[in-house]
Amino acid sequence: MITDIVIDLVKIACVLGVMLTIVAYTVLVERWVCAWIQDRIGPNRVGPWGLLQPLADFGKLVLKEDVLPRHVQKFYYTLAPALTMVPALLTIAVVPWGSQLPIAGRMIDCIIANIDVGILFIFAIASLGVYGIVLAGWASNSKYPFLGAVRSSAQMISYEVCLGLSVVPVFMQVGSLNLMKVVEYQAQHTWLILCQPISFFIFVTSAFAETNRLPFDFPEAEQELVAGYNTEYSSMKFGMFFMGEYSNMFVASALMATLFLGGWSLPFAPFNAPAQTLAIGLIQIGVFLAKTMLFLFLFIWVRWTLPRFRYDKLMALGWKIFIPLTIANIVLTGAVLVGLEVMKANL
Amino acid sequence: MYFPQIFKGLWLTLKHIPKRKFTRQYPEEKPPLYGDYRGAPVLVRDPQGRVKCVACQLCEFVCPPKAIRVIPGYRPEERFDANVEKEPKDFIIDMLRCIYCGYCEEVCPEEAIFLQRDFSITGYKREELQFHKDKLLELGGVRADSIWKWKYAGAPPPDAPAAPERKPEGVVQL
Numbered sequence: 001m002i003t004d005i006v007i008d009l010v011k012i013a014c015v016l017g018v019m020l021t022i023v024a025y026t027v028l029v030e031r032w033v034c035a036w037i038q039d040r041i042g043p044n045r046v047g048p049w050g051l052l053q054p055l056a057d058f059g060k061l062v063l064k065e066d067v068l069p070r071h072v073q074k075f076y077y078t079l080a081p082a083l084t085m086v087p088a089l090l091t092i093a094v095v096p097w098g099s100q101l102p103i104a105g106r107m108i109d110c111i112i113a114n115i116d117v118g119i120l121f122i123f124a125i126a127s128l129g130v131y132g133i134v135l136a137g138w139a140s141n142s143k144y145p146f147l148g149a150v151r152s153s154a155q156m157i158s159y160e161v162c163l164g165l166s167v168v169p170v171f172m173q174v175g176s177l178n179l180m181k182v183v184e185y186q187a188q189h190t191w192l193i194l195c196q197p198i199s200f201f202i203f204v205t206s207a208f209a210e211t212n213r214l215p216f217d218f219p220e221a222e223q224e225l226v227a228g229y230n231t232e233y234s235s236m237k238f239g240m241f242f243m244g245e246y247s248n249m250f251v252a253s254a255l256m257a258t259l260f261l262g263g264w265s266l267p268f269a270p271f272n273a274p275a276q277t278l279a280i281g282l283i284q285i286g287v288f289l290a291k292t293m294l295f296l297f298l299f300i301w302v303r304w305t306l307p308r309f310r311y312d313k314l315m316a317l318g319w320k321i322f323i324p325l326t327i328a329n330i331v332l333t334g335a336v337l338v339g340l341e342v343m344k345a346n347l
Numbered sequence: 348m349y350f351p352q353i354f355k356g357l358w359l360t361l362k363h364i365p366k367r368k369f370t371r372q373y374p375e376e377k378p379p380l381y382g383d384y385r386g387a388p389v390l391v392r393d394p395q396g397r398v399k400c401v402a403c404q405l406c407e408f409v410c411p412p413k414a415i416r417v418i419p420g421y422r423p424e425e426r427f428d429a430n431v432e433k434e435p436k437d438f439i440i441d442m443l444r445c446i447y448c449g450y451c452e453e454v455c456p457e458e459a460i461f462l463q464r465d466f467s468i469t470g471y472k473r474e475e476l477q478f479h480k481d482k483l484l485e486l487g488g489v490r491a492d493s494i495w496k497w498k499y500a501g502a503p504p505p506d507a508p509a510a511p512e513r514k515p516e517g518v519v520q521l
Contacts, residue, residue: 037360041370305360306353 011112012093019092022289022296023246024054030300037304061239069140069232076139081237084132084244088251090125094118095254096180098264098285099274110264110285111180118179119171122255123164126210129248130156133212133229136241140232148228151218151311158318159209159216165326166202169333170259183263187272193260198329200260202322204298207252209318212245213299215306216314253295257288264288385447386465388415388440389487390480391458393495398484399459402435406451406460414444415451428497438480442468457496461487 028043028050035042043050068074098110115121130153137149170192171177174185186192193200209216220228230241257263264284265272275281309317371378393399402419420436422429451460463486470476478486 033364035370036364036368039363039366039369041368041372301357301360305356 007106007108008112011108011110015092015097015112016089018289019089019247019250020243022293023243023250024058026246026249026296026300027057027242028053029296030303033297033300034304037301058239061236064235066235066237069142071141072232073139073141076135077232078237080132080136080139081233081240081244082132083135084129085240085247087125087129087132088244088247091122091251092254094121094179095251095258096183096263097288098281099183101281102276102278109180110281114178114180116176116178118182119167119177122251123160126248126251127156127160129210129244132241132244136233137229140229142232144225144227144231145229148218148220148225148231152212152229155209155212155216155218155314155318158315159206159322162202162318162322162326163206163210165323165330166199166206167259168326168330169196169199172330172333172337179258179263183258183265184274186262187265191260191262191267196260196329196333198325200256202326202329203259204256204295206318206322207256208299208302209314211248211252211299213249214303215309217308218311218314249296249299250292253292253299254288256295257291261291261294263291380464380466384464384466385449385462387442387447387468387478387486388445388449388451388460388462388483389478390438390460390483391487391490392484394489394491396489397497398434399457399490399496400435400438401457401459402433402438403456405454405456409450409454411448411450412444412446414441414446415439416441435480438483440478440483442476442478443473458490458492461490463487 031053032042032050043053046052046056068077093112094115096109096111096114101108101110113121133152133156134149137145137147137152140146170182173192173195174182176182176185182192208214212218212220218228220230225231230238233241264287266287270276270280271284271287275284390398390400400417402417404417404419407413407415407417416437416439417435418437418439419433422432422434447462449462452462465486468476
């Protein structure tokens with residue numbers, strides 16, 4: 001009993017440590033990739049190749065004066081940054097980082113909470129993320145944050161529908177909402193990106209909208225809204241929004257890797273089955289992180305390529321194209337599954 | 348449908364990642380300055396080490412941002428031209444206000460103030476960037492050109508730095 005709790009606490013510490021480190025370095029990589037795309041060099045002054053830049057940024061944010069404007073709703077204004085950060089940290093709990101690690105005669109699952117409602121839990125918690133932005137915009141008591149919050153609530157609610165509907169075919173095919181099972185299914189059969197390309201495409205696009213990344217970064221929209229919902233924030237409160245945004249990106253990338261790219265699995269032995277030795281277990285964690293970073297790079301790459309959508313186009317894309325498409329996809333998947341059953345029964 | 352364009356754009360930005368970078372790493376790599384680049388204004392001495400400025404204050408009057416302040420004084424008594432010429436008691440250029448327009452250099456009847464090519468003038472305090480007479484003269488040094496008042500009169504003052512050898516007339520050395 002006690003050992004289980006200790007193991008869980010160690011798992012939580014490891015996951016959060018690795019995740020927040022990757023999040024911090026994603027910011028650096030974003031600045032590098034943005035610089036390279038624009039034929040510049042990028043940060044290279046702090047430490048070798050600028051590798052200590054995240055530390056310098058963190059120190060700067062912590063040491064800055066924390067301005068609390070007089071016109072804000074103090075309680076909600078302080079609560080909002082935490083509300084953006086927390087859902088990202090909670091949702092990572094049901095994402096499998098690897099299969100299992102045999103340590104000291106025990107099999108340790110590389111997942112914090114192996115619950116059967118996995119993806120439902122993620123959608124439930126992730127939809128709380130919109131409150132962070134809405135509260136920030138409302139409590140700031142100022143026009144630009146408010147406009148950013150209004151836009152973001154409309155955008156996030158619209159795209160949550162697409163996000164939820166787009167993965168339904170995945171679970172129809174797998175037959176379970178447990179993300180560990182989804183990965184095991186992919187390890188045994190094939191990666192779902194091959195079976196469900198429409199699902200994958202819509203999920204990726206909706207995830208961009210959900211994480212407020214370009215081309216859907218309406219809550220911030222620097223050119224129109226100063227800095228959008230975080231205009232009135234400074235110091236570490238701003239830092240929390242920043243970390244929250246990148247943590248959300250990390251979770252979204254981890255989800256895409258888990259749902260469509262086979263999570264920790266590789267399509268050949270011994271990586272297509274739960275690990276029996278420590279080395280393979282660790283390699284599988286590495287495979288998962290590599291796939292996640294691939295999607296993080298996609299996020300960054302798209303951001304520095306595409307301009308922002310027009311707001312009505314965003315809404316039209318969400319409601320008029322993606323939702324009919326996802327529903328059609330669900331119907332199609334259902335028809336194919338039933339057809340396969342019938343064929344099996346008749347043969 | 349705009350999807351083909353999106354993928355074209357992604358391919359374009361991807362191609363830029365390994366390309367040659369145009370960043371100039373500034374403190375190590377200085378930018379090239381063109382011929383008549385105008386940098387910080389300084390005061391110069393003539394080849395005998397005498398202060399050329401006669402505190403006429405024309406530069407002070409012409410200076411558009413009013414960055415120059417001249418406090419006129421007298422030449423030291425022992426100088427041969429003590430009762431002919433004035434000399435600034437202090438000459439202050441506020442480098443925070445200076446716009447490097449070069450009017451002071453243009454207006455100076457004594458060829459005593461020149462714009463150097465220094466563009467990086469930094470300090471931790473505002474006071475550090477008020478350049479006084481001593482600092483300006485030190486930055487300017489001796490200017491060995493042919494515009495040289497009182498060339499054949501008097502001897503250099505005892506406290507002046509050693510005068511360089513006289514250059515043949517008409518040769519401008521910058």
